[in-house]
Amino acid sequence: MKISIAAFTASLSFVVSEPEDLNPAPYGEVPPGLADGGQEAWAAFVEAAFPTWCIDENETRQTEKETCDDGTINGRYDPLYLTKWHSGEDPSLGGYPTNLDTRYPFEFASGFFGQSGAGSPHHCPSDFDNANANPKTCPKVIVDNDIGPNGPGHMPPHISLAALTRAYHEGTFGDVEDWFDVEQHGCRVLPTVLLSMIREYFPRDPVDGSASYPPPFTDLGGPSFANMTNYPYPLEFVNLVGDSCDAEKAKRPGAFVDCYETHSPNMGPGSENDFPDYLDAGHGSPHFCTQDGKDADVSNDWCPYIFFGPNRGKYRHPHIAFSALEVFLANQAGVEGCGTTWDDNDGKYFPATPDTSAAFPKMEEVDGHPDDPKQPELNKDGFIWPGDDGDKRKAVPGVFNIELYLTPTPPSRTRKLPKCKNGKARKLRTVQQMVESGQ
Numbered sequence: 001m002k003i004s005i006a007a008f009t010a011s012l013s014f015v016v017s018e019p020e021d022l023n024p025a026p027y028g029e030v031p032p033g034l035a036d037g038g039q040e041a042w043a044a045f046v047e048a049a050f051p052t053w054c055i056d057e058n059e060t061r062q063t064e065k066e067t068c069d070d071g072t073i074n075g076r077y078d079p080l081y082l083t084k085w086h087s088g089e090d091p092s093l094g095g096y097p098t099n100l101d102t103r104y105p106f107e108f109a110s111g112f113f114g115q116s117g118a119g120s121p122h123h124c125p126s127d128f129d130n131a132n133a134n135p136k137t138c139p140k141v142i143v144d145n146d147i148g149p150n151g152p153g154h155m156p157p158h159i160s161l162a163a164l165t166r167a168y169h170e171g172t173f174g175d176v177e178d179w180f181d182v183e184q185h186g187c188r189v190l191p192t193v194l195l196s197m198i199r200e201y202f203p204r205d206p207v208d209g210s211a212s213y214p215p216p217f218t219d220l221g222g223p224s225f226a227n228m229t230n231y232p233y234p235l236e237f238v239n240l241v242g243d244s245c246d247a248e249k250a251k252r253p254g255a256f257v258d259c260y261e262t263h264s265p266n267m268g269p270g271s272e273n274d275f276p277d278y279l280d281a282g283h284g285s286p287h288f289c290t291q292d293g294k295d296a297d298v299s300n301d302w303c304p305y306i307f308f309g310p311n312r313g314k315y316r317h318p319h320i321a322f323s324a325l326e327v328f329l330a331n332q333a334g335v336e337g338c339g340t341t342w343d344d345n346d347g348k349y350f351p352a353t354p355d356t357s358a359a360f361p362k363m364e365e366v367d368g369h370p371d372d373p374k375q376p377e378l379n380k381d382g383f384i385w386p387g388d389d390g391d392k393r394k395a396v397p398g399v400f401n402i403e404l405y406l407t408p409t410p411p412s413r414t415r416k417l418p419k420c421k422n423g424k425a426r427k428l429r430t431v432q433q434m435v436e437s438g439q
Contacts, residue, residue, distance in 0.1 A: 022170070022171040022172060023171040023174070023175060023176075024168075024169055024170055024171030024226070025168060025169050025171065025226050026171075026175075026176060026332075027176075027328075027329075027332040029169070029225065029226040030045070030165060030168060030169075030325065030328065030329075031044070031045030031325075031328075032044075032045070034225060034226075035225075038231060038234040039234040039235065039263075039311075039314075042233075042234050042235050042316075042321060043235065043314060043316070045321070045324055045325075045328070046235070046316050046320060046321055046324045047072060047079075048324070048328075048340065048341070049323065049324035049327040049328065049340075049341050049342050050075070050077045050096065050320060050324065050341070050342055050343075051072060051073050051074075051075025051076070051077065051341060051343075052072070052075050052077045052078060052079035053068075053074055053075055053076065053077065053078065053079065054067075054068035054069070054074045055079055055080070059080060062074070076091045076092070076343070077091050077096060078091065078094045078095075078096075078313075079313065080094075080312065080313030081094070081095075081096060081305060081313055081314075081315055081316065082094070082304050082305055082307050082312075082313055082373045083095075083304045083305065083373050083374075084301055084302075084305075084358075085302075085360055085363070085374075086357060087356075087357060087358075088100070088101060088119070088351060088352075088355045088356035088357035088358070089351055089355050089357045090351055090355075091350075091351075095357070096316075096317065096320055097320070097323075097342070097347065097350055097351075098119065098319075098356045098357075098358075099157060099317075099319045100119060100352075100356040100396070100398055101346070101347075101350055101351070101352060101356055102319055102320070102322075102323040102342070102346065103186075103188060103346060103398075104157055104160070104319050104322070104323075105188075105191040105194065106151075106152060106153075106154060106155040106157075106160065106191070106194075106195075107121055107154065107157075108121060108140070108141040108150060108151075108153060108154045108401050109121055109398075109400055109401070110122065110123040110124065110138075110400060110401065110402075110404070110405060111396075111400035111401075111402055111405060112392060112393060112394045112395075112396050112400075113126065113393060113405060114359075114391040114392070114393030115128055115130060115135075115391070115405065116128060116130040116133075116135040116299075116359070116385060116386075117135030117136075117138055117299075117358075118358060118359065118391075118392065118393075119356055119357075119358045119396070120135070120301070120358065121140045121141070121154045121156075122135050122136060122137075122138040122139070122140060123138050123139055123140065123141065123401065123404030123405055124138040124405070125138070125404065125405055125406070125407055125408060125409050126405055126406065126408075127408055127409050128409060129409075130385055130386070130391070131384075131385050132381075132382065133297075134297045134298070134299050135299055135301075136299050136300065136301070138404075139404060140153070140154045141153045141154045141401050141404070142154065143209075144204070144208060144209030144210060145204070145209050146195065146199070146204075150401065151195075152195060152198075152211075155198060155211075155213060156213055156216075156318070157317070157318040157319035157322050158215075158216035158221055158222070158233055158236075158318035158322075159198060159202055159213045159221065160194055160197075160198060160322050161216075161223055161233065161318050161321055161322040161325065162201065162202075162216075162221055162222055162223050162224070162230070162233075163194070163197040163198045163200070163201045163202065164189065164194065164197060164322065164325055164326075164329075165223035165224050165325070166197070166200075166201050166223070166224045166228065166230070167197040167200065167201075168329070169224050169225070169226045169227075169228060170224075170228055172200070173193065173196070173197060175333075176329055176332070176333040177333040177334065177335060178193075179193045179329070179333075180329075180330055180333065180335045180338075182335055182336050182337060182338065186338075186345060186346060187326065187327065187330040187331075187335060187337070187338035187339075187345040187346070188323075188326050188330075188346070189326055189329070214252070214255070215238075216232065216233040216236045216318055217232050217233065217236045217238040217240070217257060217258045217259075217263075218232055218252060218255045218256060218257050218258070219231050219232055219255055219256040220252065220255050221233075231256070232256060232257070232258035233318055233321070234258070234263070235314060235315060235316040235321065236258070236263075236286055236315070236318070237260075237263055237264065237286055237305070237306040237311050237314065237315050238258065238259065238260070238263070238284065238285065238286055239260065239281070239282060239283055239284060239285060239286065239287060239288050239306075240257070240259040240260060240282055240284060241259055241260035241261060241270065241271065241272050241275075241281050241282045242271070242272050242281070242282055243282065244259075244281075244282030244283070244284065245257065245259035245260070245261060245282070248284075260274075260281075260282075263311065264306070264309045264310055264311050265310075266309055266310050270309065274308065274309050275288075275308070276308060276369065276372065278290050278291060278292075278366060278369070279291065280293070280294040283300070284300075285300040286305055286306070286315055287300040287301065287302075287303040287304065287305060288303055288304055288305070288306060288307065289302075289303035289375065289376075290303075290366070290375050292378055293375055293376050293378065293383070296376075296378050296382040296383050297382070297383075298361070298376045298382075298383050301358075302360055302361055302363075302375075302376045302383075303375060303376070304372075304373035304374075304375070307372060307373050308372075323342055323346075324342070327339075327340065327341065327342050327344075327345060330345075352396065352397060354394040354395065354396055355396075356396055356398075357392065358392065359385075359386045359387070359389065359390065359391050359392040360376075360386070360387045360389065361376045361377070361383045361384050361385040361386065361387050362376070362377040362383075362384040362385075362386075362387040362388060363375065363376060363377060363387060364376075364377035
């Protein structure tokens with residue numbers, strides 16, 4: 001349910017247009033071609049803002065071409081995005097810009113102090129057991145209002161993507177050019193404008209101030225068509241299948257949940273039988289971890305994105321799609337100096353110095369599958385952190401939240417990890433008793 005226009009305009013500074021002033025979709029439906037297929041339309045849309053390099057039938061990069069066989073320019077980003085490992089580094093290594101590189105305004109990231117999870121919205125404290133605990137257990141900056149010292153707190157980028165597409169298609173936020181101020185915020189939507197849009201479609205609870213941000217693989221948390229029908233973000237490719245898909249659907253009655261069966265059909269609906277046998281099918285997130293890796297409680301972020309089946313390498317972060325939409329809108333609105341690609345704008349100086357890449361554990365090839373992406377290496381104690389690149393303590397430019405890093409670890413509990421396939425239990429591991437909220 002939407003918050004009333006009266007209450008909305010009274011609480012936020014950006015004024016919603018009156019009905020007679022609506023200007024829906026002034027540059028046509030976004031992304032173009034959406035009616036012909038959401039996945040194809042979003043893939044082409046993101047490709048236009050982040051041009052990828054040419055590859056041949058063996059997936060070998062072709063550096064000598066100016067134009068790829070499909071007619072697109074030979075860019076500097078990898079068309080087969082398989083791992084977060086090198087995100088934030090030089091694109092030639094296979095990564096994309098991070099949320100910090102695209103200057104997503106509601107990330108509220110942790111600083112690079114050498115702790116696990118640095119640069120992400122998970123804030124592990126200075127005394128966190130980096131070598132044994134999953135950084136995903138660390139809290140995010142979650143608040144119950146939008147006007148405190150931490151503003152609205154962390155809001156995942158897919159929510160901004162959803163709100164921006166809905167506001168654009170509904171036409172309730174005035175002229176698109178007024179969403180930008182190039183002297184104050186470059187070719188990116190002003191945070192005050194974006195927050196107003198988010199609260200229109202994802203309001204806070206009037207009693208306790210909480211906000212619900214449904215996941216991107218549902219229509220509840222996805223973008224909209226021009227007719228204001230919502231749909232799941234189609235480049236998410238979540239690892240939900242079979243029983244885990246049914247469980248997710250049961251949590252969200254009436255919602256469309258885009259599980260593996262529907263997002264990766266291959267001569268019929270997708271199924272667990274499509275998965276390499278060493279993977280833990282259905283553990284959630286867009287990552288695909290090994291069964292032993294999940295037994296060892298590795299962070300999903302350390303595992304590859306979808307790398308098998310018809311959608312191999314097609315995952316794209318919602319913050320990348322959101323940046324592509326900002327690029328498109330700023331350029332179409334004629335905002336001064338805003339080009340047609342992200343490299344024309346903020347990407348001119350990517351990667352940053354020092355870069356925004358995160359520390360990973362030690363990684364290794366999967367036995368018997370040398371061509372598959374690497375997974376976290378395991379020993380008798382679990383994963384090995386940090387990996388060969390160290391903990392990446394560094395002075396990255398930008399604004400970071402530090403209060404949670406400086407807050408000592410709360411009382412923790414010891415839990416027994418599930419048994420591995422070989423029947424041997426891993427050692428007991430200390431894990432923070434924190435609940436990830438906000439998504």
